[in-house]
Amino acid sequence: MSTTFPEDVRARLEVDAKEIIGRYPRQRSALLPLLHLVQAEEGYVSAAGIRFCADQLGLTTAEVTAVATFYTMYKRRPTGDYHVGVCTNTLCAVMGGDEIFAALKEHLGVGNDEATEDGRVSVEHIECNAACDFAPVVMVNWEFFDNQTPESARRLVDDLRLGKDVRPTRGPDRLCTWKEASRILAGFGDGRGTEGVQAGGPSLEGLRLARERGWAAPDPAATRTAPAEGDGDEGSAK
Numbered sequence: 001m002s003t004t005f006p007e008d009v010r011a012r013l014e015v016d017a018k019e020i021i022g023r024y025p026r027q028r029s030a031l032l033p034l035l036h037l038v039q040a041e042e043g044y045v046s047a048a049g050i051r052f053c054a055d056q057l058g059l060t061t062a063e064v065t066a067v068a069t070f071y072t073m074y075k076r077r078p079t080g081d082y083h084v085g086v087c088t089n090t091l092c093a094v095m096g097g098d099e100i101f102a103a104l105k106e107h108l109g110v111g112n113d114e115a116t117e118d119g120r121v122s123v124e125h126i127e128c129n130a131a132c133d134f135a136p137v138v139m140v141n142w143e144f145f146d147n148q149t150p151e152s153a154r155r156l157v158d159d160l161r162l163g164k165d166v167r168p169t170r171g172p173d174r175l176c177t178w179k180e181a182s183r184i185l186a187g188f189g190d191g192r193g194t195e196g197v198q199a200g201g202p203s204l205e206g207l208r209l210a211r212e213r214g215w216a217a218p219d220p221a222a223t224r225t226a227p228a229e230g231d232g233d234e235g236s237a238k
Contacts, residue, residue: 080122
């Protein structure tokens, strides 16, 4: 396994890396988006990707590896073109997330974080993605598929493997690949962030009720309380 990218790949990535690093006052702060950048190249963070990030930021490969292995969004082995994440945190699990995850592993014949033989789909259990009002939730390349069941999840992965047009419940009209999603997370948008449904009904219910009943947040100035006696006095005891 090579620990460096081919010269043409490295030269191309260095242009993007320079742009990313320039966004930060301290260059080592660019490590997270740089890891997404190299993941967009190969679909996972390889030894070559680790070396590239280390060279760009003046870090050791051990330092970069420590970060890449800490965050679960960085993969150390190839994923499928469509990485399916099943939320198994409390609410989704209670609503059927555990059953969905077990059903997908059996249906695809893979383990956690493993890809199918054709390389089209991989599956893993994921932590909460702040969509509890749509539980149980499945994500594909970080796009939402809400209110899933074992049956609907099996249809979803079958459609992905067959190359059918699959659209998220919320988000862009076209589902991007894992590599494309990684490049977006590196900070290179695809101009499609405002496509599709941005928020579903349950998420907007509180706003609807507030407007219907004339509720509004209190004026901060009206809720400001007077300081307690002695607060702010230069001569007060510490």
